[in-house]
Amino acid sequence: xxxxxxxxxxxxxxxxxxxxxxxxxxxxxxxxxxxxxxxxxxxxxxxxxxxxxxxxxxxxxxxxxxxxxxxxxxxxxxxxxxxxxxxxxxxxxxxxxxxxxxxxxxxxxxxxxxxxxxxxxxxxxxxxxxxxxxxxxxxxxxxxxxxxxxxxxxxxxxxxxxxxxxxxxxxxxxxxxxxxxxxxxxxxxxxxxxxxxxxxxxxxxxxxxxxxxxxxxx
Numbered sequence: 001x002x003x004x005x006x007x008x009x010x011x012x013x014x015x016x017x018x019x020x021x022x023x024x025x026x027x028x029x030x031x032x033x034x035x036x037x038x039x040x041x042x043x044x045x046x047x048x049x050x051x052x053x054x055x056x057x058x059x060x061x062x063x064x065x066x067x068x069x070x071x072x073x074x075x076x077x078x079x080x081x082x083x084x085x086x087x088x089x090x091x092x093x094x095x096x097x098x099x100x101x102x103x104x105x106x107x108x109x110x111x112x113x114x115x116x117x118x119x120x121x122x123x124x125x126x127x128x129x130x131x132x133x134x135x136x137x138x139x140x141x142x143x144x145x146x147x148x149x150x151x152x153x154x155x156x157x158x159x160x161x162x163x164x165x166x167x168x169x170x171x172x173x174x175x176x177x178x179x180x181x182x183x184x185x186x187x188x189x190x191x192x193x194x195x196x197x198x199x200x201x202x203x204x205x206x207x208x209x210x211x212x213x214x215x216x217x218x
Contacts, residue, residue, distance in 0.1 A: 014078040021085050022062030030059055033088050036096055037164055048162055050084055051209060052143030057084070079201040079208075086198040087162055096164060097192035103168050103185040106203075109196050120200075121182040124207045129173055129180035131214060138213035142206070144169070153183075159206060165193050167206065182207065 030046060033039065040047040045056040045065075054067040055075070064081045065072045075081055091097050128135050132154060139146070144157040153170040160166045167184055174180035184203050187193075194202070 015076065018076055018078060018081050021082060025057065025062040025085055025089065028089050032094060036094065037088060037162075038096075048084075049143075049160075050080070050162055051159065051206060052141070055084065057088075077205070079205040083161075083194070083198055083202045083205060086194045086201075087165060090194050090198070091192055097189060099165075100188035102188045104188050106184065106186055106199050108186070108188065109191055109199070118181075120204070121184070121207065122179075124211060125171070125174075125180040125182040127211055127214070128171055128182065131218070132171075132173060134214045134217045135171065135210065137217055138210045139169075141213045142209055161202065161206075167202065169206070 030041075034041040034046060037048070044059055046059060047054070047056045049055065050066075056065050056067075056072065057063070058065065064075045064084050066075045066080075135155060136146075139155070139157045139159075142159060144159050147156040147158050147168070150156045150170060152172070154173050155169070155171040157169050158166050159169060165187075167186060170181075170183045170185065172178070172181045184206070186199065190199065
């Protein structure tokens with residue numbers, strides 16, 4: 001298999017998983033989800049905000065749609081739809097999970113055979129480096145709430161992923177001694193809201209959206 005064929009196959013697999021997840025979502029009690037997460041509900045849709053983007057889930061097809069300018073469009077981005085589904089469907093209780101309001105690294109939840117995420121975030125740290133003003137603007141565009149700087153970070157920003165779950169991003173610019181660094185912090189009760197794998201989907205989605213926002217400003 002050539003590299004091009006491999007990429008096409010991988011993309012097809014992501015598309016397939018999105019469609020499987022849509023069908024699985026329809027098996028959940030939508031009334032319970034509406035009450036549990038405080039969602040706005042209409043006959044055909046459930047509404048929520050994800051990373052400052054209005055979203056809705058079709059109650060007949062399970063599709064996740066995003067509001068783009070003046071139109072609703074189905075989102076086929078694997079990391080986005082899998083994060084939205086997992087945030088709504090992972091917890092099997094009838095009431096909203098409780099946040100610990102204490103931050104930790106993803107290493108707190110690491111399972112055997114899974115490493116930290118520094119290798120993944122390094123490319124974003126390199127892109128953010130020297131563009132702090134653009135990163136601030138991108139954070140604001142995604143609904144970020146700036147926090148008091150922690151551990152000497154040049155930027156500390158809390159992102160409401162949804163109305164009921166947030167993550168904390170820290171960024172350090174590089175210098176002669178240290179490379180630039182991005183670190184995402186998680187509530188200690190994160191595993192009550194999502195599977196471990198979803199932390200990677202969400203991290204990639206957030207950092208990718210920040211990069212896209214910055215590219216629009218540069």
